[in-house]
Amino acid sequence: MSTTERDRLDGRRTLVTGGTRGSGQAVVARLRELGADVWVSARTMPAGYERPDRFVEADTSTPEGTDTLARRIAEGGALDILVHVVGGSTTPPGGFAAATDEQWLTEINLNLLGAVRLDRALLPAMVEAGSGVVLHFGSIQRQMPLHEATLPYAAAKGALRTYSKGLANELAPHGIRVNTISPGGIETEGYEDFLGKLAEASGGTREEAEQGVHAALGGVPLGRFARTEEIADLVGFLVSDRASSIVGAEYVIDGGTVPTV
Ligand SMILES: NC(=O)c1ccc[n+]([C@@H]2O[C@H](COP(=O)([O-])OP(=O)(O)OC[C@H]3O[C@@H](n4cnc5c(N)ncnc54)[C@H](OP(=O)(O)O)[C@@H]3O)[C@@H](O)[C@H]2O)c1
Known part of the structure:
Protein backbone atom coordinates (compact mmCIF):
# COMPACT_ATOMS: atom_id res chain seq x y z
CA MET A 1 0.00 0.00 0.00
CA SER A 2 1.42 3.38 -0.94
CA THR A 3 1.87 6.17 1.57
CA THR A 4 1.65 9.90 1.08
CA GLU A 5 3.43 12.77 2.81
CA ARG A 6 0.64 13.01 5.37
CA ASP A 7 1.24 9.40 6.48
CA ARG A 8 4.98 9.86 6.81
CA LEU A 9 6.75 10.33 10.15
CA ASP A 10 10.23 10.98 8.79
CA GLY A 11 12.73 11.78 11.52
CA ARG A 12 10.09 12.19 14.25
CA ARG A 13 11.57 11.43 17.62
CA THR A 14 9.42 8.67 19.07
CA LEU A 15 9.26 6.45 22.16
CA VAL A 16 7.25 3.23 22.23
CA THR A 17 7.12 1.61 25.68
CA GLY A 18 6.60 -2.16 25.75
CA GLY A 19 7.86 -2.37 22.20
CA THR A 20 9.50 -5.81 22.20
CA ARG A 21 6.48 -8.11 21.95
CA GLY A 22 2.84 -8.18 20.93
CA SER A 23 1.23 -4.94 19.81
CA GLY A 24 4.21 -2.82 20.84
CA GLN A 25 6.58 -4.74 18.58
CA ALA A 26 4.21 -4.28 15.62
CA VAL A 27 3.83 -0.58 16.45
CA VAL A 28 7.62 -0.11 16.44
CA ALA A 29 7.91 -1.84 13.05
CA ARG A 30 5.11 0.28 11.55
CA LEU A 31 6.41 3.60 12.86
CA ARG A 32 9.93 2.80 11.63
CA GLU A 33 8.45 1.88 8.24
CA LEU A 34 6.85 5.34 8.20
CA GLY A 35 10.24 6.92 8.84
CA ALA A 36 10.10 7.68 12.58
CA ASP A 37 13.23 7.58 14.74
CA VAL A 38 11.89 5.11 17.31
CA TRP A 39 13.22 4.47 20.79
CA VAL A 40 11.94 1.30 22.46
CA SER A 41 11.67 0.34 26.12
CA ALA A 42 10.89 -2.87 28.02
CA ARG A 43 12.22 -4.52 31.16
CA THR A 44 14.54 -6.78 29.15
CA MET A 45 16.27 -6.25 25.82
CA PRO A 46 15.66 -9.39 23.73
CA ALA A 47 18.78 -11.37 22.78
CA GLY A 48 20.22 -10.15 19.48
CA TYR A 49 18.01 -7.06 19.45
CA GLU A 50 18.49 -5.30 16.11
CA ARG A 51 18.65 -1.71 17.44
CA PRO A 52 20.43 -1.76 20.83
CA ASP A 53 21.32 1.92 20.22
CA ARG A 54 17.61 2.77 20.41
CA PHE A 55 16.73 0.57 23.39
CA VAL A 56 16.28 1.44 27.09
CA GLU A 57 15.80 -1.26 29.71
CA ALA A 58 13.34 0.08 32.29
CA ASP A 59 10.46 -1.22 34.38
CA THR A 60 7.82 1.42 33.77
CA SER A 61 5.68 0.19 36.68
CA THR A 62 8.15 1.79 39.11
CA PRO A 63 9.12 5.45 39.69
CA GLU A 64 12.80 4.46 39.32
CA GLY A 65 12.10 2.79 35.96
CA THR A 66 10.18 5.73 34.47
CA ASP A 67 12.85 8.06 35.83
CA THR A 68 15.65 6.09 34.13
CA LEU A 69 13.72 5.98 30.87
CA ALA A 70 12.75 9.65 30.93
CA ARG A 71 16.32 10.79 31.66
CA ARG A 72 17.71 8.74 28.79
CA ILE A 73 15.12 10.03 26.35
CA ALA A 74 15.44 13.63 27.53
CA GLU A 75 19.19 13.56 26.70
CA GLY A 76 18.22 13.89 23.03
CA GLY A 77 15.66 16.65 23.48
CA ALA A 78 11.88 16.67 23.17
CA LEU A 79 9.90 13.76 21.79
CA ASP A 80 7.55 14.24 18.85
CA ILE A 81 5.58 11.08 19.58
CA LEU A 82 5.03 9.05 22.77
CA VAL A 83 3.17 5.74 22.52
CA HIS A 84 2.72 4.18 25.93
CA VAL A 85 1.86 0.55 25.18
CA VAL A 86 2.89 -1.17 28.44
CA GLY A 87 0.04 -2.76 30.34
CA GLY A 88 -1.34 -6.08 31.46
CA SER A 89 -2.72 -8.04 34.37
CA THR A 90 -1.16 -10.55 36.76
CA THR A 91 -3.92 -10.76 39.40
CA PRO A 92 -4.87 -14.39 40.09
CA PRO A 93 -8.47 -15.61 39.61
CA GLY A 94 -10.97 -15.58 42.47
CA GLY A 95 -13.03 -12.43 42.05
CA PHE A 96 -13.06 -9.27 44.14
CA ALA A 97 -12.32 -10.94 47.46
CA ALA A 98 -9.16 -12.63 46.22
CA ALA A 99 -7.42 -9.49 44.95
CA THR A 100 -5.14 -8.11 47.67
CA ASP A 101 -4.01 -4.52 48.17
CA GLU A 102 -0.66 -5.55 46.76
CA GLN A 103 -2.25 -6.85 43.56
CA TRP A 104 -4.37 -3.72 43.21
CA LEU A 105 -1.28 -1.55 43.58
CA THR A 106 0.62 -3.69 41.06
CA GLU A 107 -2.10 -3.18 38.44
CA ILE A 108 -2.42 0.54 39.18
CA ASN A 109 1.35 1.05 38.96
CA LEU A 110 1.60 -0.90 35.70
CA ASN A 111 -1.54 0.31 33.92
CA LEU A 112 -2.00 3.87 35.20
CA LEU A 113 0.93 5.38 37.07
CA GLY A 114 3.57 4.30 34.53
CA ALA A 115 1.89 6.54 31.95
CA VAL A 116 1.25 9.34 34.47
CA ARG A 117 4.90 9.41 35.60
CA LEU A 118 6.34 9.19 32.10
CA ASP A 119 4.06 11.95 30.81
CA ARG A 120 4.97 14.17 33.76
CA ALA A 121 8.66 13.73 32.96
CA LEU A 122 8.54 13.98 29.17
CA LEU A 123 5.63 16.22 28.21
CA PRO A 124 6.95 19.55 29.55
CA ALA A 125 9.56 19.44 26.75
CA MET A 126 6.78 18.81 24.23
CA VAL A 127 4.87 21.78 25.65
CA GLU A 128 7.96 23.91 25.26
CA ALA A 129 8.36 22.73 21.67
CA GLY A 130 4.68 23.50 21.04
CA SER A 131 3.82 20.22 19.34
CA GLY A 132 3.59 16.49 19.93
CA VAL A 133 1.40 13.41 19.98
CA VAL A 134 0.69 11.10 22.92
CA LEU A 135 -1.13 7.80 22.74
CA HIS A 136 -2.16 5.69 25.73
CA PHE A 137 -3.12 2.03 25.45
CA GLY A 138 -6.36 1.34 27.32
CA SER A 139 -8.67 -1.64 27.03
CA ILE A 140 -12.33 -2.35 26.33
CA GLN A 141 -12.33 -3.62 29.91
CA ARG A 142 -12.70 -0.02 31.07
CA GLN A 143 -16.29 -0.21 29.81
CA MET A 144 -16.75 -4.00 29.90
CA PRO A 145 -14.94 -5.10 33.08
CA LEU A 146 -14.40 -8.83 33.62
CA HIS A 147 -14.47 -9.70 37.30
CA GLU A 148 -12.84 -13.11 37.67
CA ALA A 149 -9.18 -12.05 37.53
CA THR A 150 -8.92 -8.67 35.85
CA LEU A 151 -11.07 -6.27 37.86
CA PRO A 152 -8.06 -4.28 39.20
CA TYR A 153 -6.70 -4.10 35.62
CA ALA A 154 -10.09 -2.95 34.29
CA ALA A 155 -10.38 -0.28 36.98
CA ALA A 156 -6.83 0.96 36.31
CA LYS A 157 -7.55 1.17 32.56
CA GLY A 158 -10.74 3.09 33.39
CA ALA A 159 -8.68 5.58 35.37
CA LEU A 160 -6.13 5.76 32.54
CA ARG A 161 -8.87 6.71 30.09
CA THR A 162 -10.18 9.46 32.39
CA TYR A 163 -6.66 10.74 32.96
CA SER A 164 -5.94 10.66 29.23
CA LYS A 165 -9.03 12.73 28.45
CA GLY A 166 -8.17 15.38 31.04
CA LEU A 167 -4.58 15.52 29.81
CA ALA A 168 -5.85 15.99 26.25
CA ASN A 169 -7.95 18.96 27.36
CA GLU A 170 -5.01 20.48 29.20
CA LEU A 171 -2.44 20.03 26.42
CA ALA A 172 -4.39 20.63 23.20
CA PRO A 173 -4.00 24.43 23.51
CA HIS A 174 -0.22 23.78 23.58
CA GLY A 175 -0.29 21.92 20.25
CA ILE A 176 -0.19 18.43 21.78
CA ARG A 177 -2.73 15.76 20.85
CA VAL A 178 -3.46 13.07 23.45
CA ASN A 179 -5.64 10.08 22.56
CA THR A 180 -6.42 6.56 23.78
CA ILE A 181 -6.55 3.33 21.82
CA SER A 182 -8.65 0.62 23.51
CA PRO A 183 -8.22 -2.86 22.10
CA GLY A 184 -10.38 -5.88 22.75
CA GLY A 185 -8.56 -9.20 22.40
CA ILE A 186 -5.33 -9.15 20.38
CA GLU A 187 -3.72 -12.15 18.66
CA GLY A 218 -20.32 -12.73 25.07
CA GLY A 219 -19.08 -13.39 21.53
CA VAL A 220 -16.82 -11.53 19.10
CA PRO A 221 -18.97 -10.45 16.12
CA LEU A 222 -15.97 -10.33 13.76
CA GLY A 223 -15.13 -13.93 14.72
CA ARG A 224 -11.53 -13.19 15.66
CA PHE A 225 -9.40 -10.86 17.73
CA ALA A 226 -7.40 -8.00 16.24
CA ARG A 227 -4.03 -8.72 14.68
CA THR A 228 -1.05 -6.82 16.01
CA GLU A 229 -0.52 -5.28 12.54
CA GLU A 230 -4.06 -3.89 12.67
CA ILE A 231 -3.33 -2.28 16.03
CA ALA A 232 -0.14 -0.84 14.53
CA ASP A 233 -2.01 0.57 11.51
CA LEU A 234 -4.40 2.42 13.83
CA VAL A 235 -1.48 3.80 15.83
CA GLY A 236 0.28 4.86 12.63
CA PHE A 237 -2.81 6.81 11.62
CA LEU A 238 -3.44 8.41 15.01
CA VAL A 239 0.12 9.71 15.40
CA SER A 240 0.26 11.04 11.83
CA ASP A 241 -0.76 14.43 10.48
CA ARG A 242 -3.84 12.75 9.01
CA ALA A 243 -5.27 12.72 12.54
CA SER A 244 -4.38 16.35 13.21
CA SER A 245 -7.78 17.30 14.65
CA ILE A 246 -8.32 14.12 16.70
CA VAL A 247 -7.93 15.07 20.37
CA GLY A 248 -9.03 13.33 23.57
CA ALA A 249 -10.63 10.50 21.62
CA GLU A 250 -10.83 6.81 22.47
CA TYR A 251 -10.47 4.46 19.51
CA VAL A 252 -11.91 1.02 20.25
CA ILE A 253 -10.48 -1.81 18.12
CA ASP A 254 -12.30 -4.97 19.22
CA GLY A 255 -14.03 -6.68 16.28
CA GLY A 256 -17.34 -5.56 17.78
CA THR A 257 -16.85 -7.22 21.20
CA VAL A 258 -18.39 -4.36 23.19
CA PRO A 259 -22.05 -4.89 22.32
CA THR A 260 -23.39 -1.52 23.42
CA VAL A 261 -22.97 2.10 22.26
N1 LIG B 1 -3.38 -8.55 24.53
C1 LIG B 1 -4.65 -8.21 24.60
O1 LIG B 1 -5.55 -9.01 24.27
C2 LIG B 1 -5.04 -6.82 25.07
C3 LIG B 1 -6.40 -6.48 25.14
C4 LIG B 1 -6.75 -5.19 25.52
C5 LIG B 1 -5.77 -4.27 25.84
N2 LIG B 1 -4.46 -4.65 25.77
C6 LIG B 1 -3.46 -3.64 26.12
O2 LIG B 1 -2.61 -3.46 25.00
C7 LIG B 1 -1.27 -3.20 25.45
C8 LIG B 1 -0.31 -4.18 24.80
O3 LIG B 1 -0.65 -5.49 25.17
P1 LIG B 1 0.03 -6.74 24.43
O4 LIG B 1 -0.72 -7.95 24.93
O5 LIG B 1 0.12 -6.49 22.98
O6 LIG B 1 1.50 -6.72 25.05
P2 LIG B 1 2.45 -7.96 25.43
O7 LIG B 1 2.50 -8.92 24.30
O8 LIG B 1 2.02 -8.46 26.78
O9 LIG B 1 3.86 -7.21 25.54
C9 LIG B 1 4.14 -6.46 26.66
C10 LIG B 1 5.33 -5.54 26.37
O10 LIG B 1 5.48 -4.66 27.46
C11 LIG B 1 6.72 -4.92 28.12
N3 LIG B 1 6.47 -4.80 29.56
C12 LIG B 1 5.63 -5.55 30.32
N4 LIG B 1 5.67 -5.15 31.60
C13 LIG B 1 6.53 -4.10 31.64
C14 LIG B 1 7.00 -3.26 32.67
N5 LIG B 1 6.61 -3.42 33.94
N6 LIG B 1 7.89 -2.28 32.37
C15 LIG B 1 8.31 -2.12 31.08
N7 LIG B 1 7.91 -2.89 30.07
C16 LIG B 1 7.04 -3.88 30.34
C17 LIG B 1 7.14 -6.30 27.67
O11 LIG B 1 8.55 -6.52 27.70
P3 LIG B 1 9.29 -7.05 29.07
O12 LIG B 1 8.50 -8.24 29.53
O13 LIG B 1 10.69 -7.34 28.65
O14 LIG B 1 9.21 -5.92 30.04
C18 LIG B 1 6.63 -6.29 26.23
O15 LIG B 1 7.50 -5.56 25.39
C19 LIG B 1 -1.33 -3.25 26.99
O16 LIG B 1 -1.50 -1.97 27.51
C20 LIG B 1 -2.56 -4.10 27.26
O17 LIG B 1 -3.13 -3.81 28.53
C21 LIG B 1 -4.07 -5.89 25.39
Missing part, protein backbone atom coordinates in the same frame (compact mmCIF):
# COMPACT_ATOMS: atom_id res chain seq x y z
CA THR A 188 -0.35 -11.85 20.40
CA GLU A 189 2.18 -14.60 21.12
CA GLY A 190 0.95 -14.47 24.73
CA TYR A 191 -2.60 -15.13 23.56
CA GLU A 192 -1.48 -18.13 21.47
CA ASP A 193 0.36 -19.56 24.50
CA PHE A 194 -2.76 -19.04 26.61
CA LEU A 195 -4.93 -20.87 24.04
CA GLY A 196 -2.40 -23.69 23.90
CA LYS A 197 -2.56 -24.11 27.68
CA LEU A 198 -6.37 -24.01 27.69
CA ALA A 199 -6.53 -26.64 24.93
CA GLU A 200 -4.04 -28.87 26.76
CA ALA A 201 -5.96 -28.60 30.04
CA SER A 202 -9.32 -29.41 28.43
CA GLY A 203 -8.01 -31.99 25.94
CA GLY A 204 -9.62 -29.97 23.12
CA THR A 205 -8.27 -28.12 20.10
CA ARG A 206 -6.94 -24.57 19.84
CA GLU A 207 -10.11 -23.60 17.94
CA GLU A 208 -12.35 -24.98 20.70
CA ALA A 209 -10.32 -23.11 23.28
CA GLU A 210 -10.68 -19.92 21.24
CA GLN A 211 -14.44 -20.39 20.93
CA GLY A 212 -14.57 -20.71 24.74
CA VAL A 213 -12.64 -17.43 25.15
CA HIS A 214 -14.94 -15.63 22.71
CA ALA A 215 -18.03 -17.07 24.45
CA ALA A 216 -16.76 -15.82 27.82
CA LEU A 217 -16.74 -12.31 26.30
Whole structure:
Protein backbone atom coordinates (compact mmCIF):
# COMPACT_ATOMS: atom_id res chain seq x y z
CA MET A 1 0.00 0.00 0.00
CA SER A 2 1.42 3.38 -0.94
CA THR A 3 1.87 6.17 1.57
CA THR A 4 1.65 9.90 1.08
CA GLU A 5 3.43 12.77 2.81
CA ARG A 6 0.64 13.01 5.37
CA ASP A 7 1.24 9.40 6.48
CA ARG A 8 4.98 9.86 6.81
CA LEU A 9 6.75 10.33 10.15
CA ASP A 10 10.23 10.98 8.79
CA GLY A 11 12.73 11.78 11.52
CA ARG A 12 10.09 12.19 14.25
CA ARG A 13 11.57 11.43 17.62
CA THR A 14 9.42 8.67 19.07
CA LEU A 15 9.26 6.45 22.16
CA VAL A 16 7.25 3.23 22.23
CA THR A 17 7.12 1.61 25.68
CA GLY A 18 6.60 -2.16 25.75
CA GLY A 19 7.86 -2.37 22.20
CA THR A 20 9.50 -5.81 22.20
CA ARG A 21 6.48 -8.11 21.95
CA GLY A 22 2.84 -8.18 20.93
CA SER A 23 1.23 -4.94 19.81
CA GLY A 24 4.21 -2.82 20.84
CA GLN A 25 6.58 -4.74 18.58
CA ALA A 26 4.21 -4.28 15.62
CA VAL A 27 3.83 -0.58 16.45
CA VAL A 28 7.62 -0.11 16.44
CA ALA A 29 7.91 -1.84 13.05
CA ARG A 30 5.11 0.28 11.55
CA LEU A 31 6.41 3.60 12.86
CA ARG A 32 9.93 2.80 11.63
CA GLU A 33 8.45 1.88 8.24
CA LEU A 34 6.85 5.34 8.20
CA GLY A 35 10.24 6.92 8.84
CA ALA A 36 10.10 7.68 12.58
CA ASP A 37 13.23 7.58 14.74
CA VAL A 38 11.89 5.11 17.31
CA TRP A 39 13.22 4.47 20.79
CA VAL A 40 11.94 1.30 22.46
CA SER A 41 11.67 0.34 26.12
CA ALA A 42 10.89 -2.87 28.02
CA ARG A 43 12.22 -4.52 31.16
CA THR A 44 14.54 -6.78 29.15
CA MET A 45 16.27 -6.25 25.82
CA PRO A 46 15.66 -9.39 23.73
CA ALA A 47 18.78 -11.37 22.78
CA GLY A 48 20.22 -10.15 19.48
CA TYR A 49 18.01 -7.06 19.45
CA GLU A 50 18.49 -5.30 16.11
CA ARG A 51 18.65 -1.71 17.44
CA PRO A 52 20.43 -1.76 20.83
CA ASP A 53 21.32 1.92 20.22
CA ARG A 54 17.61 2.77 20.41
CA PHE A 55 16.73 0.57 23.39
CA VAL A 56 16.28 1.44 27.09
CA GLU A 57 15.80 -1.26 29.71
CA ALA A 58 13.34 0.08 32.29
CA ASP A 59 10.46 -1.22 34.38
CA THR A 60 7.82 1.42 33.77
CA SER A 61 5.68 0.19 36.68
CA THR A 62 8.15 1.79 39.11
CA PRO A 63 9.12 5.45 39.69
CA GLU A 64 12.80 4.46 39.32
CA GLY A 65 12.10 2.79 35.96
CA THR A 66 10.18 5.73 34.47
CA ASP A 67 12.85 8.06 35.83
CA THR A 68 15.65 6.09 34.13
CA LEU A 69 13.72 5.98 30.87
CA ALA A 70 12.75 9.65 30.93
CA ARG A 71 16.32 10.79 31.66
CA ARG A 72 17.71 8.74 28.79
CA ILE A 73 15.12 10.03 26.35
CA ALA A 74 15.44 13.63 27.53
CA GLU A 75 19.19 13.56 26.70
CA GLY A 76 18.22 13.89 23.03
CA GLY A 77 15.66 16.65 23.48
CA ALA A 78 11.88 16.67 23.17
CA LEU A 79 9.90 13.76 21.79
CA ASP A 80 7.55 14.24 18.85
CA ILE A 81 5.58 11.08 19.58
CA LEU A 82 5.03 9.05 22.77
CA VAL A 83 3.17 5.74 22.52
CA HIS A 84 2.72 4.18 25.93
CA VAL A 85 1.86 0.55 25.18
CA VAL A 86 2.89 -1.17 28.44
CA GLY A 87 0.04 -2.76 30.34
CA GLY A 88 -1.34 -6.08 31.46
CA SER A 89 -2.72 -8.04 34.37
CA THR A 90 -1.16 -10.55 36.76
CA THR A 91 -3.92 -10.76 39.40
CA PRO A 92 -4.87 -14.39 40.09
CA PRO A 93 -8.47 -15.61 39.61
CA GLY A 94 -10.97 -15.58 42.47
CA GLY A 95 -13.03 -12.43 42.05
CA PHE A 96 -13.06 -9.27 44.14
CA ALA A 97 -12.32 -10.94 47.46
CA ALA A 98 -9.16 -12.63 46.22
CA ALA A 99 -7.42 -9.49 44.95
CA THR A 100 -5.14 -8.11 47.67
CA ASP A 101 -4.01 -4.52 48.17
CA GLU A 102 -0.66 -5.55 46.76
CA GLN A 103 -2.25 -6.85 43.56
CA TRP A 104 -4.37 -3.72 43.21
CA LEU A 105 -1.28 -1.55 43.58
CA THR A 106 0.62 -3.69 41.06
CA GLU A 107 -2.10 -3.18 38.44
CA ILE A 108 -2.42 0.54 39.18
CA ASN A 109 1.35 1.05 38.96
CA LEU A 110 1.60 -0.90 35.70
CA ASN A 111 -1.54 0.31 33.92
CA LEU A 112 -2.00 3.87 35.20
CA LEU A 113 0.93 5.38 37.07
CA GLY A 114 3.57 4.30 34.53
CA ALA A 115 1.89 6.54 31.95
CA VAL A 116 1.25 9.34 34.47
CA ARG A 117 4.90 9.41 35.60
CA LEU A 118 6.34 9.19 32.10
CA ASP A 119 4.06 11.95 30.81
CA ARG A 120 4.97 14.17 33.76
CA ALA A 121 8.66 13.73 32.96
CA LEU A 122 8.54 13.98 29.17
CA LEU A 123 5.63 16.22 28.21
CA PRO A 124 6.95 19.55 29.55
CA ALA A 125 9.56 19.44 26.75
CA MET A 126 6.78 18.81 24.23
CA VAL A 127 4.87 21.78 25.65
CA GLU A 128 7.96 23.91 25.26
CA ALA A 129 8.36 22.73 21.67
CA GLY A 130 4.68 23.50 21.04
CA SER A 131 3.82 20.22 19.34
CA GLY A 132 3.59 16.49 19.93
CA VAL A 133 1.40 13.41 19.98
CA VAL A 134 0.69 11.10 22.92
CA LEU A 135 -1.13 7.80 22.74
CA HIS A 136 -2.16 5.69 25.73
CA PHE A 137 -3.12 2.03 25.45
CA GLY A 138 -6.36 1.34 27.32
CA SER A 139 -8.67 -1.64 27.03
CA ILE A 140 -12.33 -2.35 26.33
CA GLN A 141 -12.33 -3.62 29.91
CA ARG A 142 -12.70 -0.02 31.07
CA GLN A 143 -16.29 -0.21 29.81
CA MET A 144 -16.75 -4.00 29.90
CA PRO A 145 -14.94 -5.10 33.08
CA LEU A 146 -14.40 -8.83 33.62
CA HIS A 147 -14.47 -9.70 37.30
CA GLU A 148 -12.84 -13.11 37.67
CA ALA A 149 -9.18 -12.05 37.53
CA THR A 150 -8.92 -8.67 35.85
CA LEU A 151 -11.07 -6.27 37.86
CA PRO A 152 -8.06 -4.28 39.20
CA TYR A 153 -6.70 -4.10 35.62
CA ALA A 154 -10.09 -2.95 34.29
CA ALA A 155 -10.38 -0.28 36.98
CA ALA A 156 -6.83 0.96 36.31
CA LYS A 157 -7.55 1.17 32.56
CA GLY A 158 -10.74 3.09 33.39
CA ALA A 159 -8.68 5.58 35.37
CA LEU A 160 -6.13 5.76 32.54
CA ARG A 161 -8.87 6.71 30.09
CA THR A 162 -10.18 9.46 32.39
CA TYR A 163 -6.66 10.74 32.96
CA SER A 164 -5.94 10.66 29.23
CA LYS A 165 -9.03 12.73 28.45
CA GLY A 166 -8.17 15.38 31.04
CA LEU A 167 -4.58 15.52 29.81
CA ALA A 168 -5.85 15.99 26.25
CA ASN A 169 -7.95 18.96 27.36
CA GLU A 170 -5.01 20.48 29.20
CA LEU A 171 -2.44 20.03 26.42
CA ALA A 172 -4.39 20.63 23.20
CA PRO A 173 -4.00 24.43 23.51
CA HIS A 174 -0.22 23.78 23.58
CA GLY A 175 -0.29 21.92 20.25
CA ILE A 176 -0.19 18.43 21.78
CA ARG A 177 -2.73 15.76 20.85
CA VAL A 178 -3.46 13.07 23.45
CA ASN A 179 -5.64 10.08 22.56
CA THR A 180 -6.42 6.56 23.78
CA ILE A 181 -6.55 3.33 21.82
CA SER A 182 -8.65 0.62 23.51
CA PRO A 183 -8.22 -2.86 22.10
CA GLY A 184 -10.38 -5.88 22.75
CA GLY A 185 -8.56 -9.20 22.40
CA ILE A 186 -5.33 -9.15 20.38
CA GLU A 187 -3.72 -12.15 18.66
CA THR A 188 -0.35 -11.85 20.40
CA GLU A 189 2.18 -14.60 21.12
CA GLY A 190 0.95 -14.47 24.73
CA TYR A 191 -2.60 -15.13 23.56
CA GLU A 192 -1.48 -18.13 21.47
CA ASP A 193 0.36 -19.56 24.50
CA PHE A 194 -2.76 -19.04 26.61
CA LEU A 195 -4.93 -20.87 24.04
CA GLY A 196 -2.40 -23.69 23.90
CA LYS A 197 -2.56 -24.11 27.68
CA LEU A 198 -6.37 -24.01 27.69
CA ALA A 199 -6.53 -26.64 24.93
CA GLU A 200 -4.04 -28.87 26.76
CA ALA A 201 -5.96 -28.60 30.04
CA SER A 202 -9.32 -29.41 28.43
CA GLY A 203 -8.01 -31.99 25.94
CA GLY A 204 -9.62 -29.97 23.12
CA THR A 205 -8.27 -28.12 20.10
CA ARG A 206 -6.94 -24.57 19.84
CA GLU A 207 -10.11 -23.60 17.94
CA GLU A 208 -12.35 -24.98 20.70
CA ALA A 209 -10.32 -23.11 23.28
CA GLU A 210 -10.68 -19.92 21.24
CA GLN A 211 -14.44 -20.39 20.93
CA GLY A 212 -14.57 -20.71 24.74
CA VAL A 213 -12.64 -17.43 25.15
CA HIS A 214 -14.94 -15.63 22.71
CA ALA A 215 -18.03 -17.07 24.45
CA ALA A 216 -16.76 -15.82 27.82
CA LEU A 217 -16.74 -12.31 26.30
CA GLY A 218 -20.32 -12.73 25.07
CA GLY A 219 -19.08 -13.39 21.53
CA VAL A 220 -16.82 -11.53 19.10
CA PRO A 221 -18.97 -10.45 16.12
CA LEU A 222 -15.97 -10.33 13.76
CA GLY A 223 -15.13 -13.93 14.72
CA ARG A 224 -11.53 -13.19 15.66
CA PHE A 225 -9.40 -10.86 17.73
CA ALA A 226 -7.40 -8.00 16.24
CA ARG A 227 -4.03 -8.72 14.68
CA THR A 228 -1.05 -6.82 16.01
CA GLU A 229 -0.52 -5.28 12.54
CA GLU A 230 -4.06 -3.89 12.67
CA ILE A 231 -3.33 -2.28 16.03
CA ALA A 232 -0.14 -0.84 14.53
CA ASP A 233 -2.01 0.57 11.51
CA LEU A 234 -4.40 2.42 13.83
CA VAL A 235 -1.48 3.80 15.83
CA GLY A 236 0.28 4.86 12.63
CA PHE A 237 -2.81 6.81 11.62
CA LEU A 238 -3.44 8.41 15.01
CA VAL A 239 0.12 9.71 15.40
CA SER A 240 0.26 11.04 11.83
CA ASP A 241 -0.76 14.43 10.48
CA ARG A 242 -3.84 12.75 9.01
CA ALA A 243 -5.27 12.72 12.54
CA SER A 244 -4.38 16.35 13.21
CA SER A 245 -7.78 17.30 14.65
CA ILE A 246 -8.32 14.12 16.70
CA VAL A 247 -7.93 15.07 20.37
CA GLY A 248 -9.03 13.33 23.57
CA ALA A 249 -10.63 10.50 21.62
CA GLU A 250 -10.83 6.81 22.47
CA TYR A 251 -10.47 4.46 19.51
CA VAL A 252 -11.91 1.02 20.25
CA ILE A 253 -10.48 -1.81 18.12
CA ASP A 254 -12.30 -4.97 19.22
CA GLY A 255 -14.03 -6.68 16.28
CA GLY A 256 -17.34 -5.56 17.78
CA THR A 257 -16.85 -7.22 21.20
CA VAL A 258 -18.39 -4.36 23.19
CA PRO A 259 -22.05 -4.89 22.32
CA THR A 260 -23.39 -1.52 23.42
CA VAL A 261 -22.97 2.10 22.26
N1 LIG B 1 -3.38 -8.55 24.53
C1 LIG B 1 -4.65 -8.21 24.60
O1 LIG B 1 -5.55 -9.01 24.27
C2 LIG B 1 -5.04 -6.82 25.07
C3 LIG B 1 -6.40 -6.48 25.14
C4 LIG B 1 -6.75 -5.19 25.52
C5 LIG B 1 -5.77 -4.27 25.84
N2 LIG B 1 -4.46 -4.65 25.77
C6 LIG B 1 -3.46 -3.64 26.12
O2 LIG B 1 -2.61 -3.46 25.00
C7 LIG B 1 -1.27 -3.20 25.45
C8 LIG B 1 -0.31 -4.18 24.80
O3 LIG B 1 -0.65 -5.49 25.17
P1 LIG B 1 0.03 -6.74 24.43
O4 LIG B 1 -0.72 -7.95 24.93
O5 LIG B 1 0.12 -6.49 22.98
O6 LIG B 1 1.50 -6.72 25.05
P2 LIG B 1 2.45 -7.96 25.43
O7 LIG B 1 2.50 -8.92 24.30
O8 LIG B 1 2.02 -8.46 26.78
O9 LIG B 1 3.86 -7.21 25.54
C9 LIG B 1 4.14 -6.46 26.66
C10 LIG B 1 5.33 -5.54 26.37
O10 LIG B 1 5.48 -4.66 27.46
C11 LIG B 1 6.72 -4.92 28.12
N3 LIG B 1 6.47 -4.80 29.56
C12 LIG B 1 5.63 -5.55 30.32
N4 LIG B 1 5.67 -5.15 31.60
C13 LIG B 1 6.53 -4.10 31.64
C14 LIG B 1 7.00 -3.26 32.67
N5 LIG B 1 6.61 -3.42 33.94
N6 LIG B 1 7.89 -2.28 32.37
C15 LIG B 1 8.31 -2.12 31.08
N7 LIG B 1 7.91 -2.89 30.07
C16 LIG B 1 7.04 -3.88 30.34
C17 LIG B 1 7.14 -6.30 27.67
O11 LIG B 1 8.55 -6.52 27.70
P3 LIG B 1 9.29 -7.05 29.07
O12 LIG B 1 8.50 -8.24 29.53
O13 LIG B 1 10.69 -7.34 28.65
O14 LIG B 1 9.21 -5.92 30.04
C18 LIG B 1 6.63 -6.29 26.23
O15 LIG B 1 7.50 -5.56 25.39
C19 LIG B 1 -1.33 -3.25 26.99
O16 LIG B 1 -1.50 -1.97 27.51
C20 LIG B 1 -2.56 -4.10 27.26
O17 LIG B 1 -3.13 -3.81 28.53
C21 LIG B 1 -4.07 -5.89 25.39
